[in-house]
Amino acid sequence: MVLVTGGAGYIGSHTCVELLNNGYQIAVIDNLSNSHPQAIDRVKEITGRDFPFHEGDVCDEAALDEICKAYPFDCVIHFAGLKAVGESVDLPLAYYKNNIGSTVKLLEAMGKYKINNFIFSSSATVYSGENTMPLTESSVRGCINPYGWTKFMNEQIIRDTATARAGMSAVLLRYFNPIGAHESGQIGENPSGVPNNLMPFISQTVAGKYAELSVYGNDYDTPDGTCIRDYIHVTDLAAGHVAAIRFCQSHKGTRAFNLGTGQGTSVLEMVHTFERVNGVKVPYRIAPRRPGDFPVSYADPSQAEETLHWRAEKTLEQACADTWRWQKKNPNGYS
Numbered sequence: 001m002v003l004v005t006g007g008a009g010y011i012g013s014h015t016c017v018e019l020l021n022n023g024y025q026i027a028v029i030d031n032l033s034n035s036h037p038q039a040i041d042r043v044k045e046i047t048g049r050d051f052p053f054h055e056g057d058v059c060d061e062a063a064l065d066e067i068c069k070a071y072p073f074d075c076v077i078h079f080a081g082l083k084a085v086g087e088s089v090d091l092p093l094a095y096y097k098n099n100i101g102s103t104v105k106l107l108e109a110m111g112k113y114k115i116n117n118f119i120f121s122s123s124a125t126v127y128s129g130e131n132t133m134p135l136t137e138s139s140v141r142g143c144i145n146p147y148g149w150t151k152f153m154n155e156q157i158i159r160d161t162a163t164a165r166a167g168m169s170a171v172l173l174r175y176f177n178p179i180g181a182h183e184s185g186q187i188g189e190n191p192s193g194v195p196n197n198l199m200p201f202i203s204q205t206v207a208g209k210y211a212e213l214s215v216y217g218n219d220y221d222t223p224d225g226t227c228i229r230d231y232i233h234v235t236d237l238a239a240g241h242v243a244a245i246r247f248c249q250s251h252k253g254t255r256a257f258n259l260g261t262g263q264g265t266s267v268l269e270m271v272h273t274f275e276r277v278n279g280v281k282v283p284y285r286i287a288p289r290r291p292g293d294f295p296v297s298y299a300d301p302s303q304a305e306e307t308l309h310w311r312a313e314k315t316l317e318q319a320c321a322d323t324w325r326w327q328k329k330n331p332n333g334y335s
């Protein structure tokens with residue numbers, strides 16, 4: 001049975017669907033600080049499967065005790081965490097306390113309840129901006145904001161724990177840029193307030209919530225001058241977790257894997273793809289560069305292909321269509 005922390009969130013909810021569809025038993029713990037209980041109901045609707053949901057905080061030892069006593073877990077997937085880059089610069093201690101504290105508590109609980117398999121929601125943000133592309137798992141690491149450092153530090157904490165604890169298997173999944181939504185349009189990304197990320201900003205702008213998209217810089221050293229990222233459909237990303245569980249069952253120690261497509265897409269390519277696929281107009285203007293953005297970032301996903309037997313299958317077009325379906329069906333998200 002799999003304990004999913006943050007299972008009501010964007011990537012967490014899609015992973016719950018994938019786990020249930022692959023026959024896994026799950027339980028979710030989520031404090032709903034940046035997620036909605038309706039996501040849990042929708043996961044149940046999509047899969048036709050029921051599962052326990054505990055509203056609770058992963059930093060709270062008593063809450064972890066309660067859920068770990070109640071179910072026979074053999075694996076934990078840890079999504080719960082604060083994730084707004086800008087906020088992390090203003091509130092570094094909140095990020096360190098929550099994101100590091102939750103991982104430490106979880107690893108302690110795993111020791112206490114003899115749970116050996118751990119899958120961590122890491123990020124391509126652990127790679128330094130100095131690297132040549134594509135990024136491999138051995139590219140140079142280094143961060144530029146507290147959010148990124150919490151991912152970096154958590155990776156180290158997990159590695160050290162797995163080294164010290166015989167029998168433990170840990171997989172660090174370094175996500176590139178997740179986009180898209182479940183094809184049913186029932187679950188998707190539901191940012192609170194003004195979206196920081198490109199895709200939800202595009203879809204909410206087309207929906208009329210914002211007058212225009214600001215394209216942050218068109219003077220980068222890239223073919224059209226806008227930044228290039230590796231956008232991966234959230235359903236593909238979710239499937240990567242199922243592949244990671246299978247890998248854990250036959251390997252000990254810690255392994256990191258890039259979960260990306262290996263394809264770079266510029267901001268303007270994304271805008272035009274969204275327009276073409278959905279038959280809409282994305283109003284935009286060119287704005288100054290956003291501090292902290294790297295010109296280009298995309299994955300070499302070959303390790304995940306070879307070792308996890310996983311690869312991204314969905315296209316950018318599908319992601320654009322799925323995002324728009326989710327947006328239209330849920331103009332105000334889950335609320």
Ligand code: UD1
Nearest residue numbers: 085123125196197198201214215216227229267290292293
């Ligand atoms: C951002 C975070 C990264 C985090 C990831 C989570 C920064 C610097 N990086 O990645 O640490 O792991 O989100 O999903 O915040 N863009 C626009 N206009 C917008 C929004 C974005 O032009 O309104 C551009 C950005 O400049 C960037 C691209 O779109 O080139 C993607 O941006 P975003 O979705 O925020 O992802 P990252 O910056 O790659």
